[in-house]
Amino acid sequence: xxxxxxxxxxxxxxxxxxxxxxxxxxxxxxxxxxxxxxxxxxxxxxxxxxxxxxxxxxxxxxxxxxxxxxxxxxxxxxxxxxxxxxxxxxxxxxxxxxxxxxxxxxxxxxxxxxxxxxxxxxxxxxxxxxxxxxxxxxxxxxxxxxxxxxxxxxxxxxxxxxxxxxxxxxxxxxxxxxxxxxxxxxxxxxxxxxxxxxxxxxxxxxxxxxxxxxxxxxxxxxxxxxxxxxxxxxxxxxxxxxxxxxxxxxxxxxxxxxxxxxxxxx
Amino acid sequence: xxxxxxxxxxxxxxxxxxxxxxxxxxxxxxxxxxxxxxxxxxxxxxxxxxxxxxxxxxxxxxxxxxxxxxxxxxxxxxxxxxxxxxxxxxxxxxxxxxxxxxxxxxxxxxxxxxxxxxxxxxxxxxxxxxxxxxxxxxxxxxxxxxxxxxxxxxxxxxxxxxxxxxxxxxxxxxxxxxxxxxxxxxxxxxxxxxxxxxxxxxxxxxxxxxxxxxxxxxxxxxxxxxxxxxxxxxxxxxxxxxxxxxxxxxxxxxxxxxxxxxxxxxxxxxxxxxxxxxxxxxxxxxxxxxxxxxxxxxxxxxxxxxxxxxxxxxxxxxxxxxxxxxxxxxxxxxxxxxxxxxxxxxxxxxxxxxxxxxxxxxxxxx
Numbered sequence: 001x002x003x004x005x006x007x008x009x010x011x012x013x014x015x016x017x018x019x020x021x022x023x024x025x026x027x028x029x030x031x032x033x034x035x036x037x038x039x040x041x042x043x044x045x046x047x048x049x050x051x052x053x054x055x056x057x058x059x060x061x062x063x064x065x066x067x068x069x070x071x072x073x074x075x076x077x078x079x080x081x082x083x084x085x086x087x088x089x090x091x092x093x094x095x096x097x098x099x100x101x102x103x104x105x106x107x108x109x110x111x112x113x114x115x116x117x118x119x120x121x122x123x124x125x126x127x128x129x130x131x132x133x134x135x136x137x138x139x140x141x142x143x144x145x146x147x148x149x150x151x152x153x154x155x156x157x158x159x160x161x162x163x164x165x166x167x168x169x170x171x172x173x174x175x176x177x178x179x180x181x182x183x184x185x186x187x188x189x190x191x192x193x194x195x196x197x198x199x200x201x202x203x204x205x206x207x208x209x210x211x212x213x214x215x216x217x218x219x220x221x222x223x224x225x226x227x228x229x230x231x232x233x234x235x236x237x238x239x240x241x242x243x244x245x246x247x248x249x250x251x252x253x254x255x256x257x258x259x260x261x262x263x264x265x266x
Numbered sequence: 267x268x269x270x271x272x273x274x275x276x277x278x279x280x281x282x283x284x285x286x287x288x289x290x291x292x293x294x295x296x297x298x299x300x301x302x303x304x305x306x307x308x309x310x311x312x313x314x315x316x317x318x319x320x321x322x323x324x325x326x327x328x329x330x331x332x333x334x335x336x337x338x339x340x341x342x343x344x345x346x347x348x349x350x351x352x353x354x355x356x357x358x359x360x361x362x363x364x365x366x367x368x369x370x371x372x373x374x375x376x377x378x379x380x381x382x383x384x385x386x387x388x389x390x391x392x393x394x395x396x397x398x399x400x401x402x403x404x405x406x407x408x409x410x411x412x413x414x415x416x417x418x419x420x421x422x423x424x425x426x427x428x429x430x431x432x433x434x435x436x437x438x439x440x441x442x443x444x445x446x447x448x449x450x451x452x453x454x455x456x457x458x459x460x461x462x463x464x465x466x467x468x469x470x471x472x473x474x475x476x477x478x479x480x481x482x483x484x485x486x487x488x489x490x491x492x493x494x495x496x497x498x499x500x501x502x503x504x505x506x507x508x509x510x511x512x513x514x515x516x517x518x519x520x521x522x523x524x525x526x527x528x529x530x531x532x533x534x535x536x537x538x539x540x541x542x543x544x545x546x547x548x549x550x551x552x553x554x555x556x557x558x559x560x561x562x563x564x565x566x567x568x569x570x571x572x573x574x575x576x577x578x579x580x581x582x583x584x585x586x587x588x589x590x591x592x593x594x595x596x597x598x599x600x601x602x603x604x605x606x607x608x609x610x611x612x613x614x615x616x617x618x619x620x621x622x623x624x625x626x627x628x629x630x631x632x
Contacts, residue, residue, distance in 0.1 A: 156368075162332050163365035165352040167379030167430065177378075181369045 025240060029233040034226070047234040057235060060218035064199050067134045067214060072194030074134075075141035076149070076187060083149035084179070088158065105143045112140070113207040120208065128210040136204040141197050145190040152186025153179075185253050192250040196243055215239070283308040283466050284329070284434060289338030291324055291490075298324045300490045302338070306434075306468060311460050313469045313477040315513075316487035322470045323362075325487070326436050329468060331355045343433055353382075358427035359436040362443075364419045366411045372398075373407040375422055379430045397429040400459065417448050424456075428463070435460075437469045441476065453479050474514055478502070486510050508630050511554045518560075518600050520553040522629070530629060534595035538571050540627030552630045557601040559626035562589060562612065567619030571627065573600070574619050577612050587611055591620055 032042035051057055085091070086098055104112060116136045120126050160182070164174040180187075202216040209217060219235065222228045282305035291299040299321045306312045314322040327333040328340065331352035340347040342356060358379070367375050376397050380390045398404050401421035406414075414422065420440060427435055437456075441449045457480050460467050471477050477484050478498040486493040486501065486509075493513075494506040505511035508519065522530035524545045525537065530553055532538050540553055566574070578599050579590035585606055590599040600620055612618060 157363055157365060159361045159363050159365040160367060162330075162352070163359070163361055163367075163426075164378070165332070166330055166357075166359045167426065168353045168382035169379075170351075170353055173382070178367060 022240065025233055026237040029230065029237045034230055047230040050231055051234055054231065056218060057231070060213045060215045063130055063212055064215040067130055067137060068195045068198040071134050071137040071141055071198040072191045075138050075145045075194045076190045078138070079142055079145035079149050079190065082146055083153050086150055087153040101146055102143045104140050109203040113204045116204065117207050128208055130209065130212050132208040133205045133214060136208045137198040137201055140201060140204060141194040144193050144197055148190045148193060149183065149186050152183050156182055188253050189250045192246050196246055200243070281308050282306065283343055285341040287339040287341070289328065289335040289340065291328065291333065292336045297490055302492055304485065304492065304495055306466060309464045309466055311457070311467045311469065311480055311482045313471055313481040313484045314487050315471055315474060315477040315484050318472055320487045321490040322487045323438055326438055326468060326470050329434065330357050330359045330436050356433040357436055358430045358432040359438065360423045360427050360440045362438045362440065364423040366419050366422055368411055371411060372403065372409045372422055375411060376426045376429050378426060393429050397425040400428065401425040416443055420444065420452065432465065434466045434468060437467060439470055439472070456480060486513055505554070505628070505630070508552055508632065511630060516557050516601055518555040518557060520555070520596065522551055522553045524549045524551055524629065528624070535573060535593070538627065539624040540629050541625060542629045545629060545631055550632055552632065554628040554630050555622060555626060557603040560600065560602045560620050560622050562591070562602055562604055563619045563621055564612070565617060565619065567621050570621060571624065572619050572621045574617070577614050577616050577618055580611050580614065582611055591618060593620070
């Protein structure tokens with residue numbers, strides 16, 4: 001590209017604007033001071049070391065990981081048959097059904113959280129706990145998992161499944177021997193995406209949790225205490241690194257799938 | 267692969283293996299197939315020939331069990347196929363896109379269906395090897411399916427279906443994606459394979475030359491109906507109607523009126539002789555003349571069926587010459603194919619007579 005000088009500047013500013021604030025996090029987390037201000041005081045890893053001594057943080061982290069793992073599996077398992085139905089069959093009410101499943105994408109999370117709170121407490125009468133948080137997260141993750149799986153299943157030739165039937169495989173055998181392995185990169189993406197979304201989610205967790213906290217809710221509660229700020233920064237940095245790794249991993253898996261030139265392919 | 271060829275060869279008209287009885291298929295308000303009713307013999311190479319969208323692929327998919335007919339019955343080898351799903355039918359299909367499983371290698375693709383037959387390791391391996399040899403892919407067993415050329419994918423698809431030893435092999439335009447040379451090579455191989463295996467082939471194509479090269483019988487499909495079924499020679503020489511006549515090869519059509527058991531009136535062109543079958547006097551009809559059955563004579567020419575005109579176009583093709591001859595009183599010029607002989611190519615504008623023997627003319631009702 002020639003004459004792209006202005007465009008390049010714009011791109012650099014754009015990236016700086018988006019990632020600059022985020023990169024402040026790791027920067028201050030290794031700063032030898034209790035305040036997040038310039039000038040930097042010196043390099044230290046003590047904030048990281050301190051993390052491992054704080055039980056509440058570790059507990060919250062454990063809660064979040066367990067919820068995220070369960071939610072990602074459940075949302076993917078629920079989304080899979082829906083994705084197959086949407087991509088493989090013609091049926092009455094398909095468009096409204098799909099729209100309904102995608103709804104959580106556009107409903108503000110605060111509205112969603114309040115609605116779920118009312119349902120859980122008033123209609124179902126279930127006490128709030130990590131279970132209710134997980135249930136809420138499944139609802140939020142579902143549209144993401146569904147769109148990942150749908151785009152994956154749309155990508156391959158319907159005649160592959162017909163060929164599998166033709167060669168003697170019943171529908172379930174066709175699923176395990178053909179659809180599942182072909183959809184695997186999509187399934188992994190869906191799991192990773194569900195995990196990250198649930199792990200990062202704040203509003204619904206804040207509303208639907210009982211006495212135990214997820215990590216984002218715990219972090220928020222700690223912002224009131226200036227002394228715990230460096231620890232929060234260190235934890236935030238770790239989450240940032242872990243999330244980035246997960247996203248890169250999901251992308252690598254997805255990319256590895258698309259390298260072939262076969263239209264019916266991954 | 268089966269012991270059927272001798273059995274099939276012993277009878278002059280092969281026993282029907284497939285009976286298609288009054289099958290219709292509608293998608294919403296669209297009738298894709300209307301009242302399809304015919305049989306296909308054991309060991310026959312049968313083609314469904316028609317333009318794209320005529321319903322031939324839908325019929326093939328009904329045979330495979332991928333689509334269900336709206337009404338009608340399908341019987342394969344004495345067994346009613348109603349309620350028999352695709353995975354339990356004695357048919358296998360070669361898909362137009364080949365549908366090679368991308369996550370499996372050549373050997374695994376070919377062995378995909380065999381797993382369901384539970385033959386045991388040795389028998390499975392033996393059959394795969396046999397199938398690879400049959401389609402001339404020996405040594406490709408471990409090849410990744412991504413690393414195959416179009417022709418090789420086609421062979422894998424064929425082997426994958428044949429290895430199941432189906433009673434009927436269904437082929438959906440399997441050669442249309444190959445280049446001309448490879449296509450002609452595969453046509454010969456398919457024909458030879460079908461003869462040695464004795465398996466009934468049902469072959470869908472839009473290529474009339476391909477259908478004629480390969481088939482024992484052809485069904486001409488148009489707008490969801492079967493226009494005519496017959497051997498390539500039947501269809502070419504005795505088309506049942508104008509549509510079939512124009513579909514297969516090239517045909518000159520002259521509007522005429524039937525004027526007797528062996529004569530028609532061609533209006534301004536005068537009376538012409540042709541055998542008339544089953545059409546009463548006074549019926550408007552078409553006199554159909556194949557270009558290669560017509561002869562060109564310089565000047566007036568002999569008596570008999572004769573139309574005088576002038577050469578409007580001459581295309582030299584080496585072994586033959588294509589002429590267009592303008593006939594006064596005829597809207598479209600006549601197409602004449604003349605074998606190349608020592609005589610020089612006729613110059614444009616030369617006065618000529620187009621002649622033909624009576625039996626070359628075919629009178630078709632409108």
